[in-house]
Amino acid sequence: MQHFFTRERIIGLIGIITALALLWLVQQSVPNGAISTLRIPYANGKPQDAPLFDIPLPTAFTIYVLAGLLVVAAIGLIWRQRADLAPAYMGGVIAVVIVSILLTAIVNNRTDIVDMLGRMVRLATPIALGALAGILCERSGVVNIAIEGTMLFSACIGFIVSLSVGNSWIGLIAAILAGSAIVMVHAVLSLYYKTDQIISGTVINILAVGVTGYLRTSVILPMEAGGNRGAALPQFDIPLLSNIPVIGPMLFQHRPITYMMLMMVPLVSLMLFRTPWGLRTRAIGEHPRAADTMGINVNRMRYFNVWISGMIAGLAGAWFSLEASYNFDDVMTNGRGFIALAAMIFGNWTPFGALSGALLFSAADALQIKIQGFDFALPSQFVQMLPYVITVVVLAGVIGRARPPAAVGKPYEP
Amino acid sequence: MSIPPPTPPTNGWRTWIGILLVPVLAIFTALVIGAIIIVATGADVISAYGGLFMGAIGSPRAIAYTLVEATPYIFGGLAVLIGFRAGLFNIGVEGQIAVGSMCAAVVGAFVTLPPGLHAIVAFVAGALGGALWGAIPGWLRARTGAHEVITTIMFNYIAIRSTDYLIKVPFLDKASSSQRTPFIAEGAQIPFLFGADNRLHTGFLIAIVAVIATAWILKRTIIGFEIRTTGANPDAAHYAGMNVPRTIILTMALSGLMAGMAGASQVLGLEHNLKASFSAGYGFDSIAIALLAASNPLGVIPAAIFWGALRNGAGLMQLNSGISINLINIVQALVIAFVAADQIVRQIYRIRSARSAGITLSRGWGR
Numbered sequence: 001m002q003h004f005f006t007r008e009r010i011i012g013l014i015g016i017i018t019a020l021a022l023l024w025l026v027q028q029s030v031p032n033g034a035i036s037t038l039r040i041p042y043a044n045g046k047p048q049d050a051p052l053f054d055i056p057l058p059t060a061f062t063i064y065v066l067a068g069l070l071v072v073a074a075i076g077l078i079w080r081q082r083a084d085l086a087p088a089y090m091g092g093v094i095a096v097v098i099v100s101i102l103l104t105a106i107v108n109n110r111t112d113i114v115d116m117l118g119r120m121v122r123l124a125t126p127i128a129l130g131a132l133a134g135i136l137c138e139r140s141g142v143v144n145i146a147i148e149g150t151m152l153f154s155a156c157i158g159f160i161v162s163l164s165v166g167n168s169w170i171g172l173i174a175a176i177l178a179g180s181a182i183v184m185v186h187a188v189l190s191l192y193y194k195t196d197q198i199i200s201g202t203v204i205n206i207l208a209v210g211v212t213g214y215l216r217t218s219v220i221l222p223m224e225a226g227g228n229r230g231a232a233l234p235q236f237d238i239p240l241l242s243n244i245p246v247i248g249p250m251l252f253q254h255r256p257i258t259y260m261m262l263m264m265v266p267l268v269s270l271m272l273f274r275t276p277w278g279l280r281t282r283a284i285g286e287h288p289r290a291a292d293t294m295g296i297n298v299n300r301m302r303y304f305n306v307w308i309s310g311m312i313a314g315l316a317g318a319w320f321s322l323e324a325s326y327n328f329d330d331v332m333t334n335g336r337g338f339i340a341l342a343a344m345i346f347g348n349w350t351p352f353g354a355l356s357g358a359l360l361f362s363a364a365d366a367l368q369i370k371i372q373g374f375d376f377a378l379p380s381q382f383v384q385m386l387p388y389v390i391t392v393v394v395l396a397g398v399i400g401r402a403r404p405p406a407a408v409g410k411p412y413e414p
Numbered sequence: 415m416s417i418p419p420p421t422p423p424t425n426g427w428r429t430w431i432g433i434l435l436v437p438v439l440a441i442f443t444a445l446v447i448g449a450i451i452i453v454a455t456g457a458d459v460i461s462a463y464g465g466l467f468m469g470a471i472g473s474p475r476a477i478a479y480t481l482v483e484a485t486p487y488i489f490g491g492l493a494v495l496i497g498f499r500a501g502l503f504n505i506g507v508e509g510q511i512a513v514g515s516m517c518a519a520v521v522g523a524f525v526t527l528p529p530g531l532h533a534i535v536a537f538v539a540g541a542l543g544g545a546l547w548g549a550i551p552g553w554l555r556a557r558t559g560a561h562e563v564i565t566t567i568m569f570n571y572i573a574i575r576s577t578d579y580l581i582k583v584p585f586l587d588k589a590s591s592s593q594r595t596p597f598i599a600e601g602a603q604i605p606f607l608f609g610a611d612n613r614l615h616t617g618f619l620i621a622i623v624a625v626i627a628t629a630w631i632l633k634r635t636i637i638g639f640e641i642r643t644t645g646a647n648p649d650a651a652h653y654a655g656m657n658v659p660r661t662i663i664l665t666m667a668l669s670g671l672m673a674g675m676a677g678a679s680q681v682l683g684l685e686h687n688l689k690a691s692f693s694a695g696y697g698f699d700s701i702a703i704a705l706l707a708a709s710n711p712l713g714v715i716p717a718a719i720f721w722g723a724l725r726n727g728a729g730l731m732q733l734n735s736g737i738s739i740n741l742i743n744i745v746q747a748l749v750i751a752f753v754a755a756d757q758i759v760r761q762i763y764r765i766r767s768a769r770s771a772g773i774t775l776s777r778g779w780g781r
Binding site: 007145185189193194195196198199200202203205206207209210211213214216217218334335338341342379381382384385388389391392395396397 | 455503505554558560561563564565567568569571572575576578579583695698701702705738740741743744746747748750751754755757758
């Protein structure tokens, strides 16, 4: 029996069970002949304007077809055991679940689907940036679970600076600097003192909760009581491009940090796989001894990479307090730093893979926001849970295929 | 390596000083930095720390309250410590406590049983709930390689959302205006030791028993030996014929059991119901206590009492000096930082470095 239940077959079975659960959901909450309408508006259309077109979907039938596809693909997976297709299949299962929940929630109603896609890209920003930070660290052989704490800390510092000077751009720079500063604690602890890297990351996460909680009550709240200065980073619409339907709102109607994320994913990918720096980074993450022999200063490169990753995590932190809202709450990052690590693993330590992982999680987030306005059978707590459940499923399903850098987590002593 | 190796039984005061030196100096350094922060904000250090001290151990009642605060930390510290010994990092204590307290609250309030037996059944239900919630990430780690550091954190969020729903919808006390479960039956309460006045309850004694039991299990039983061997070197454990996946699952279940008992003792001994958003922050604090205890079960008791004292004294500190309670969080985080990176403390105070043969947690994400 042990030999029958390979990873691919278990994933296939999970897909079949999911399909059955979707059928049950339809039986429970979709009336016969119900229609869910997905609306595609013009790029800058107002809600009351006529749409570009509406896509009326028979709710139950569509979900049956999607579930049927899942089952067919699952049978293929169980039959042929294509290990290389398993992560893609899992992504498909998650996507089908998200679409089905959306269709069920908006039954006999219509919703602007482009709006949800745009929000998906926005919400992917901190996860994708966090995953990039993780990639830079781990490719050079340093485990960084401090991303959550770094984001929280820089969100707080960025907001304080922005409040005090009344300019969120300066706050953004402060957040980046704060991220690069606190992550150096992790670098020094793990590279100089050779503390276990998971412990030193946890120390930063705990420190960030304590320090930001203190700063919020003793600095931010008194400052806010004296009047709120500054505003969130403004939205920029890219001329012409933002007028293209669907693509415009998805990619070209965002605020600065989201654009930076969209630019940094290809940039980091290019740097990592096409430049000497990238080759060295990957070398010290795979075989530091060999890299050292070739004249690369392993620990100096690791410090540098951790430092850069702190800046990126700082940028991700600024997204919470300066872009998504102009506000700082206790533990407002809500586990996004850890989800970023799951996205990194899902993407097999590549920037584009990590972005696709981030979009998977942010789709669940966007769904949760989307269906808040609709009457839906499932309690809100369970929809809020979705990103976390997806993280567990992705980790459990993908990790056997994922191959982390060989030297990750091991201090190097020349 | 950060987690000091478990110290063998020793005789001679020199070894004891060697064990205690780093945690004590770490606490001292953190308090000094805390004092610097207090001065920087323009408050009075003497009145702040005086308030902290008096609030924590200034009167018999304060001491009892400190022990009450320490009780969940003892269980939580044990939970993390058991994981450490097998090379597993259980960050999921928070969620396991939530599930444990949920199970205890439901059995305590919605099941009818003879008094006394009811308390025992409710307590066991809480413990088992925590054990199950810990065992799932353990199973995922053992069978799929999903790293417990991330899965346990995700299970925290899942547990907190689920209990939030359970408290607010199916198990809500409709007679009450606040969002909580009904009070548990009187027969399900675990009794106060010296009357309800100073709140010290039997849970504290159970925690002490749990410490002794953990020390015994780790040191004297086969499963304890398997846990320690798996932590020291999983390949060697496998080669020696041990079932490493089973040990991982069992360790996480045992770890969750301790966390579940923390939740059960809070509900059955102290709160007598379960409110929405209960047990904030026990998870991270438990890691701190396990580190402070230097992976020695007996060390959990003083570490947890110290932690409880900080929590308990913080209120009077705020009252006396106007310093935010959150300062305590910073002091605690600094204590963890200095204990985890003991070389910093050793460097500051010029102490010779100890032998380093700790347990490695960061083995990468896969198997």
